[in-house]
Amino acid sequence: MTHNFTKRTLASVLAVLCAAGSTPASLLTNGFIGSAALTVSAEGVDPLTHFDAVEPTCTKDGNIEYWWDLLTLKFYTDADCENEITIYDTIIPATGHSYGEPEWTWSEDNSAASAVFTCSACGETETAEAAVTSEKKVYPTHENEGLIVYTATAEFDGKTYTDTKEEVLPTNTLEHFDAIEPTCTKDGQPEFWWDLQTLKFYLDPDCTQEVTIFDVTYPKYGHDFGDTAEWNWSDDFSSATFTGTCARCGETVTEKASVTAETTEPTCTSEGQTVYTAACTIAGKTYTDTRTVVLEKLTNTLPVITTKKGSGSVKLSWTAVKGAEKYAVVAYVNGSWKKLAEGNTDTYTVTGLTAGKTYKVAVIAKVDGKWITDVSNAVEVTAGEVSPYPEVSTEINDKEVRISWEPVSGAEAYAIAYYRSGKWRVLKQLPPSVTYYVFKNIPTGTYKIAVAAKLNGKWDTTGITNKAITIIIK
Template structure:
């Protein structure tokens, strides 16, 4: 197996936005508890944990990681260019997003097995080659090129099943076994939104020798399982039927085996949906399509019906039902032809004159906002962009439909947009940009101080902060803020302290895993021990 080394971003491109708006401090450190060696002591933090409000500059760091392409676990994988070849079976677990850029090729020479509950999503303009592992010998089935749940959004998929083996038999046997049937190139839940599917089923095995000679197996079908088609191009080829063997007894009293039938495009037990409508697949027919670009820029489709009994025949134009629909950046053509009451369909999606970026909404959060949008048909992925220093900058990209912009300043506005990638290029139209702002500032506010003259202690009480995970109490010593304690309550009681000792103190809240330290000097208060 060849391993490809890829670059994985550790620091988000969103840092550019936060640096332009002002970075929030992150070096809070962990809280420590107060301890004293006598009944009365000074309020001191013994560990040098400092709270600062200094702004820091974050730099994006790139980490080189080795990718094991033989075992794709949940996450995003991008092959920028070149060839990646895996010489063992490729397994897929979780939701895997595989992007193959133009010129990139990923080859699974022993096939791809997608585990139950897992999904393989294929994006980009590159090529995925998958070949089923060879059969294990006489009387054994071939192997699928791809098995499991796969969604294809773009690129070219070349899937070839391996051939099945000959049935058991020998010249001295009474009954020769039938040849083993061929298997499908892709078997599972297949959904195609775009790209090209070239699928070749496995050939069946020949019959086994014997007095009663074995017949050839049934050729495999290109696609099997639950097949949903919204677009794309298809070149589907059934496997060849196996050869029937002649009887090894030459007396003429024992029959010869018969040849198996060739396979077809779709397994007859498959469910096939085209643009949400069920299409019946006849066992002995399949259709190939030729899409023709007309002078006016539109497309027409010419089907060729293939019958295993009667050979190929052309359909007349009136028999073809052709529809087109504009859908968020693409024109989708769907052609349907009926053969003996059975529907056969094919779709292509072509670049429309106008591309559409998604509409974006957002939810206010503490020092952040969550952007939400709907999928754009045909989009390969999405990019979150921010308007920084007079220009649009790409902050992050991915395949999801929501993103959390962090480290934003309350009261400040940010101009952002979501753009879509079509055919490997970003649609840099910012007309759907929106202006966002996080929730207003909210800090723990001191509501009450109780003093104990008898024990020389004080108790602090404060208001609750929305979404706060915990609260911290700090004291300013020698001009620097030091951490004292943390709590999930809305109060803090000091230990016994020296009478007339005066302390400048602060209460802060932890929200979304970060301590809120804005304007800490303005929020501080003074306590004098009584």
């Protein structure tokens, strides 16, 4: 009884010490077992002590069932002390906590989350704060709700744990447009969002990149005809047709062009040209081609002169020159050409000439501000005898008659005379610069009139009858 009591007491003490956290190894090293062994020995107790197996916990070591000889300090797995082990073989290490998947808790606005780990063995809990990220998986529009996904990531015990939470985003005022690649013939656009309320455009559904309507239009490319472009002109260049095959889309386009012409008139000194420009617009691009026709220099630069002999004068008439602004009558005098008169007319009477003498005259034209000094159209002229009676012409209009005459070289005055009752009488005297006169309200009748010039201070009327003309007023 005493032995058993003592043995049980010692075992109980050891068990209590073990339960308090001491390992058999620590009991050994701090000398307790040694003194216990001596005590046991002194009392003559059986030195072999039995230890029950102790299950380890999450945090505390356990041990196998074993026997310990307190005199020899040897350990055995059996009561017969046949299988000796070391003290370390007796220890079953603590298991550690067994944490599985955590429970997640999220804040109201999903901006924060934490993972709570519970030990399946002992029920102890640990909390790991998570980092939260969010991603809009579906952006809301005025037609569709959106979806945002929050992802929480926590590190615990060397492992990474994640949890996600979805949240529906309410519809808004945005209209969504898909990106469209422009083609040769159609405009494209980037992906964009249009706020139907503010009418603003954005390149992103979060409306951080506002743009203009022009930024959301990618203009069509237009065709790329390259060197397949071909122009077919009509013979007179009044029409042209464009044909080309696009290197980008393969389309062959035939288009009638509109043709405009711009002409630079030729002059007698330089060629002119007509530039024909054909233009057509295909898919927003304008294509042009030109053809140039050279216009020969003007050869029609010389007036063709006709002459009429007058009394001490020669009347020159000439043909018009294209583009002439003015004409000049020139005469070859003493070895050089001298200008006698100029004006925009086609006739001129050279006066003051000596009858029978030959004169050389020409008519030149002024074109584009320049005198064409080509006198190859020069003619030689001879004036008639100076007569006081010029060539007279009349123009009758009802009771009115206009009498005009060629100037007489050296005339000092003119007189219009009429014949009545067998005598010539002066009807009107006029200065030498005047070569016509109009009579009005003439009574009905037949009149005989003549025009004479005053020469060298004298009125010479011999032969006036031969020069008379008859006028009939009805």
